Amino acid sequence: MVVAQQKELPLIVGAGPVGLAAALFLARGGVRVRIVERRSHPSVESRALAVNPRTMEILEPTGVTEKMLERGVRIHGGQFRFGSKHSGEISFDGIHPRYPFMLALSQAVTEKLLEEALEAAGGRVERNVELTSCRNETGCVEVVLRGNEEPAELRSAANYGAEPSSEYLAAERSSAGSTESYVCPWMLGADGAHSRARETVGLSFDGSSVDREWYLADVPLETSLDEERAQIWFLDDGGFVFCIRVVADKREESAGPKLWRVIANLPNPISLLPDSKQAGPPVWESKFKVAHRIAERLQKGRVFLAGDAAHIHSPIGARGMNLGIEDAWVFSQLVSRGEMDRYDLLRRPVDEKVVRSIRRLTWMARGESAGSRFIRTHIAPHLLEVQSFRESAIRIGTGLDHPIGI
Numbered sequence: 240m241v242v243a244q245q246k247e248l249p250l251i252v253g254a255g256p257v258g259l260a261a262a263l264f265l266a267r268g269g270v271r272v273r274i275v276e277r278r279s280h281p282s283v284e285s286r287a288l289a290v291n292p293r294t295m296e297i298l299e300p301t302g303v304t305e306k307m308l309e310r311g312v313r314i315h316g317g318q319f320r321f322g323s324k325h326s327g328e329i330s331f332d333g334i335h336p337r338y339p340f341m342l343a344l345s346q347a348v349t350e351k352l353l354e355e356a357l358e359a360a361g362g363r364v365e366r367n368v369e370l371t372s373c374r375n376e377t378g379c380v381e382v383v384l385r386g387n388e389e390p391a392e393l394r395s396a397a398n399y400g401a402e403p404s405s406e407y408l409a410a411e412r413s414s415a416g417s418t419e420s421y422v423c424p425w426m427l428g429a430d431g432a433h434s435r436a437r438e439t440v441g442l443s444f445d446g447s448s449v450d451r452e453w454y455l456a457d458v459p460l461e462t463s464l465d466e467e468r469a470q471i472w473f474l475d476d477g478g479f480v481f482c483i484r485v486v487a488d489k490r491e492e493s494a495g496p497k498l499w500r501v502i503a504n505l506p507n508p509i510s511l512l513p514d515s516k517q518a519g520p521p522v523w524e525s526k527f528k529v530a531h532r533i534a535e536r537l538q539k540g541r542v543f544l545a546g547d548a549a550h551i552h553s554p555i556g557a558r559g560m561n562l563g564i565e566d567a568w569v570f571s572q573l574v575s576r577g578e579m580d581r582y583d584l585l586r587r588p589v590d591e592k593v594v595r596s597i598r599r600l601t602w603m604a605r606g607e608s609a610g611s612r613f614i615r616t617h618i619a620p621h622l623l624e625v626q627s628f629r630e631s632a633i634r635i636g637t638g639l640d641h642p643i644g645i
């Protein structure tokens with residue numbers, strides 16, 4: 240079934256943190272939009288754990304920052320071990336007048352708070368709606384959306400691993416087949432790294448990926464590690480381990496072992512932890528490959544890209560979600576001023592510079608070449624003592640490496 244409609248509301252595709260933030264900033268600025276999401280339910284994954292001062296600053300007027308602060312744990316700096324010989328420390332003291340710290344908070348909670356704020360501002364996410372294609376026409380975008388409604392029976396069968404019945408498959412086919420043709424004045428693709436918006440308007444996503452897999456575990460630990468510091472270990476033979484607290488709501492945490500995120504570019508990351516004992520099964524384990532890519536442009540006609548749809552990089556530096564929320568803020572300001580056509584010019588150089596810095600840091604952290612291992616073990620510990628270098632590294636890690644003027 241194809242339903243052709245002429246509508247006026249602009250469209251945001253994807254209700255991850257970036258799409259939600261864009262819809263929220265726009266709603267608060269009096270701009271009504273439609274926001275669609277292909278998944279049936281909010282995300283439960285902890286993915287982005289570190290919220291940076293820039294994000295706290297731009298979300299402050301929405302009331303979301305205050306709620307984040309009530310729930311998250313403040314990370315005041317980082318502790319490094321460079322092989323077995325050297326160690327070092329950085330402190331975030333004084334980096335920001337109100338937020339001189341990073342905030343450890345699960346991405347699922349950040350998304351929930353953004354969605355609640357969006358609803359309070361009069362917006363609503365339409366779930367089970369997927370963008371299948373979009374096309375620039377004169378002064379507007381023609382979009383095809385598909386309903387992905389799962390029948391209730393299907394959901395319960397899937398939950399219990401049962402074989403679906405034939406009625407149930409028929410119901411799935413009829414609801415999943417409904418499509419809608421929608422015409423809107425502009426569209427923001429915030430639909431993640433495999434963006435359909437980017438693909439169907441024909442924008443390339445240039446860059447490279449790292450061959451070796453990275454490993455992640457969110458696991459309860461008995462440990463003497465300082466929970467208010469990120470922990471970074473560069474191992475003698477190459478490889479790294481990164482460790483930070485996983486927090487959904489500090490007010491509800493029990494007194495026992497706390498949950499930590501361990502990321503390494505070697506298998507069995509938990510076995511690589513010093514001073515720590517695993518206190519239960521991991522609540523999330525994953526393997527992934529990192530890539531550093533940026534879209535050739537962030538605007539084509541009336542289609543715009545933000546967040547992972549526009550740029551991806553390794554989780555080192557904790558920038559992905561934070562940078563995407565900043566894209567959303569800049570975009571919304573330009574919409575309010577009627578200056579959307581400045582978006583690519585203003586934003587792409589900033590995003591490109593961040594992807595470049597993170598790619599360099601990731602090369603060093605991976606320690607897969609003799610050169611990078613030498614820098615990590617023998618040069619980095621001394622550079623960290625040099626104030627200008629230390630301050631520049633802190634600015635990259637906290638998202639304060641560029642002004643946010645528009």
Ligand SMILES: Cc1cc2nc3c(=O)[nH]c(=O)nc-3n(C[C@H](O)[C@H](O)[C@H](O)COP(=O)(O)OP(=O)(O)OC[C@H]3O[C@@H](n4cnc5c(N)ncnc54)[C@H](O)[C@@H]3O)c2cc1C
Binds near residue numbers: 257547
């Ligand atoms: C292990 C790990 C750790 C990380 N740590 C950090 C960190 O500490 N700090 C940080 O800033 N970042 C971090 N990141 C990166 C962060 O998770 C991403 O940058 C962030 O999720 C990007 O948000 P987004 O909204 O652009 O995309 P996504 O979160 O991918 O959201 C896109 C949304 O669009 C929906 N969608 C996709 N296609 C369609 C379609 N065709 N139609 C409708 N909807 C669609 C998806 O279902 C999804 O909900 C980490 C990532 C990983 C994997």
